[in-house]
Amino acid sequence: MPYELPKTYDFKSAEARIYAMWEVGGYFKPWNDPNKPGFNPNIRPFVISIPPPNVTGELHLGHAMFVSMEDLMIRYHRMKGYPTLWVPGTDHAGIATQLMVERALAAEGLTREKLGREKFLERVWQWKEKYGNIITQQIRRLGASCDWDRERFTLDPGLSRAVREAFVRLYEKGLIYRGPRLINWSPGLRTAVSDLEVEYSEEQVTLYYFKYMLADGSGEYIPVATIRPETILGDTAVAVHPEDERYRRYIGRKVVVPILGREIPVITDTYVDPTFGTGALKVTPAHDPHDYEIAQRHNLPMISVLDEIGRMNENAGPYAGLDRFECRQRLWADMEAAGLTLRTEPYITSIPRAQRGGEIIEPMLSTQWFVRIKPLAEAAIEAVRSGRIRIVPERFEKIYYNWLENIQDWCISRQLWWGHRIPVWYCADCGKETVVREDPTQCAHCGSPRIEQDPDVLDTWFSSALWPFSTLGWPEETPDYRYFYPTSIMETGYDILFFWVARMIMMGLEFTGKEPFHTVYLHGLVRDEHGQKMSKTKGNVIDPLVVMEQFGTDALRFTLLVGSTPGNDMNLSIKKVEANRNFANKLWNAGRLVISLLEKAPQEPVGSAEWTLADRFIFARLKTVIADVERLFQNYQYGQAGQLLYDFFWSDFADWYLEIAKLQVATGGDRAFYTAERCAQVFDAILRMLHPFVPFVTEEIYGHLRRAVLEHSAHLCPLSGTWSEVLIIASWPEILPEEGGEETAIKDFERLRELVRAIRNLRAEKGVQPTQRLAAVLVTGERLYETLQEEKSTFAALARLDEARLTIHAHLDTKPEKHVALVEGELEVYLPLADLVNREEERQRLQKELAELEAQIQRLERLLAGEFAQKAPPHVVEKERQRLEEAQRAAEKIRRQLE
């Protein structure tokens, strides 16, 4: 026994070994490399840039999903023969990483301020060195076939240069500007965040009604409501609708800000909805976007009352220094004491919260850097609208348009330290900005050396937006950039369509003049098995590493890939992973069997090379599977393709063809040699097509299979390509030409299959003992009979599939008295079960069957008599007509039985 393969596939020992073999073998690299001799620039490559995970992050199912998906695409194209490049890398993830390090510092009783900027950054880099390769190691465990020599990090010198270049170019073009605006401020993070980083949640809050007293001492007041009483301190007007009769007499008069005593005007603005609330609106320009706009229209002063950590500032008078929420309570209590309150009521509204951290975001007046995004957005819209970029699934195109058409300027400055520092220097003398590619030593305007760099850094997504080209060398015209850019497919989750995808398209078009990729493939989110979002607090988090440890990487990958559809969330259940572990094991065992068949069969071409029905069936099926898989891959229906392969392998190849082949070889029939080889050929094609889904187990089996072929059947050719050293670079099965007769082979085999099933069924129903040896007689009609005559061995094999070693002899015009008849289309089989069966029961069974057939005949007759026959396409009508004929024949046979 040259091969002693264990009964169970041992993924634990296989995976690391196989991955190392691939990596060391250099198979992850594009075979056509612009940096190497022999490079041919005319062959189009297939390229994916990885969505860079947070450098200090840890693997979760979202990563597992995109790695599985992208590795599938990459492996498929590699086997198709494309020079294939998958660029890996990580993202510095400004806020997330900085928070982690700050938390670690806090444990030592330190803060970043105490440490100082330089020391702090050193600490973050140390942190990055320590934890930065965990995530990439974990991605390797998933089988990712990235070119690790081309790994990038967003803070690498090269990428930092790209960021600097991009900033300067946009600045020079007037697309980047600095100015005071109302922005989203995160008091906990002490930074501005973009609109996208604010999430709204429906919450119950209190709505406070109070009196805005007229300043003239008349005792009259305007009732106003607010959910944020502390902002009263920053009010600079009360606005009413110009047509509102109730408040007409107050217009132009003054009211008094509670407690502070400031006098502010009553103005009119059509923004105010007189039917909502009290119909009067307090205007706080520095802390509300709408109020901000009103203030601009009316030239109102803007008074900030909050500081950067969410405390009241000096404008809050007696409340200065209080936390915003504490102030809210105190102020209200004071107003109550002063008789200025009316009432409070519960109120449900959406509250803005920080995407990271979840604290309440405050709109604040602040000077920040912005990208004037509209001109970029227009080009990005056009790229998709023209079809130069396709989004899969298509419905996301609408969402994409909708966002870009209503886009607001992008606030790109962050008051953080970890990130790309804004390349702007301010002059202490002339006050002007110097924005240059190389760090300046003096002001570009007045030459003063007294310049200072902007302390802020850029939004992490600014560097991410450049990722597809910055990782390839841009702004340098490197060989990689020239050859591999633009990339092919951008595969990522739909949740970052705006954050990332849209911005990459905008920046790609702006800086390279090309769409950074031709297709955007969006996958859904992975949820738990009941559709709940996974979260630590719910305790329903599935750790991919644990799953891989328990069931193997292939099982996890196959689960994520099959049964998920583009753009739709998927629910992951461990049961499914387990089932797919079983699938991998089934593959393994099929491999063991095929290898043992090769060993058992003669080593030289002897015996009959004639094709059996089973042979023709499995090759015919293989042809359609190859073609269907190809079509599904073209349409990004990877899940469907995987399912198809799963079914073909298990239900056709393993359950039927291999069972037949086993008997052929075991009985030492004259077909043993060719049968073994045909098994190997079909199985090899299956392995190749499954490789992108389950790379480890297929590679492992392939290695053994290849060795067996070389040792026992050295002349044997695979159906496509050659026996390459490793499966990862084996060629993808080509669509085989039709030779005629495929359809018939499939149909005939399926009929026999049905017959065998019917026999098994009957046996099960009648409780025939498995040990009981039975003889049976088969009667066939026309074509199939002839087919079977020349396919005796197949026929025998099929017959022996039954557990009872049921032997079926082919005879025409045989109708034994005491047999039980089974009719399957044109086939009849007689089983000598009469002794076991009550005659009357058997009659009833046949009658029931006949009734069913007659109902079907009626239905079909009615169908074919109606408009269907005229209006439906001929081949559809023909199909139904055949069905009818079959049913009629079968019914006739049963009637004869019943006579």
Added chain:
RNA sequence: GGGCGCAUAGCUCAGUUGGUUAGAGCGUCUCUCUUACACAGAGAAGGUCAGGGGUUCGAGUCCCUUUGCGCCCACCA
């Protein structure tokens, strides 16, 4: 307020140019440790494809509508 998705077997889901008796995995029930695999094999039960209407010879699939769940965008104090 605007937009999108989902609703198919007990559970989780496939089902992309509409083709007529709707599939898988898991679970349940029978039987089998048969010489690749009990992580298996053979068989069974289980669905008016959310409700209603329409288009069509024909609808799980297309259109309209109702209900329920979920998501995105906008954010009326």
